[in-house]
Amino acid sequence: MSVSEDIVELGASFFRRGLTFGRTGNISAVDTDGTVLCTPTGVSLDSLRPETLSRITVNGTHLDGPQPTKEAFLHVALYRARRDARAVVHTHSTHSVAVSCLRDVDRRNALPLLTAYYAMRVGALPLLPYHAPGDERLGSVAELAAAKHHALLLSNHGPIVAGADLAGAADALEEIEETAKLYLLLRGHAVNPVTRDEARRLEEMYR
Helix, strand or coil, rough: CHHHHHHHHHHHHHHHCCCCCCCCEEEEEECCCCCEECEECCCCCCCCHHHHHHEECCCCEECCCCCCCCCCCHHHHHHHHCCCCCEECCCCCCHHHHHHHCCCCCCCCCCCCHHHHHHHHCCCCCCEEECCCCCCHHHHHHHHHHHCCCCEEEEEEEEEECCCHHHHHHHHHHHHHHHHHHHHHHHCCCHHHHHHHHHHHHHHHHC
């Protein structure tokens, strides 16, 4: 399939499985010519079509198609910070957003290492300060954090993840949502997380 078809398929999958809702969330991927295809503003991820995606440069200049998502600047920030990234996904997944609203989470790492797959696919998840949706001042904050972390959690907003491809970015985002769900289910209980040593070993093996 083409990059545009992959974006359409992933958007429908996210929507169908409740990882996003309404007209929230956005997806982008680097096309074969080096430009970036991204979801347009104001469109539900379950109604995307290849011919209605937006095309921008890696610097955010709008080239073709409808207006890109108002959060295209965040995607561009992650591409700048992570030269190996070929895809960026962002959703308002319920449990991840719930964690992003909590007062007592560690802003350096919002979720504990509850499972091996979380350690493998995500690692640390910094919680970025609140900015209103579309506030481009968040771009420089996200770019700085993304230099060290491919997955970020936006306060009162949701996760954004860069990956080597759409599948990898989606895997990490889904792992964040499932771990957020576990974290909320386990609040108030003593837990036995994956150790830091084991997390480092898994990272060396799989990332």
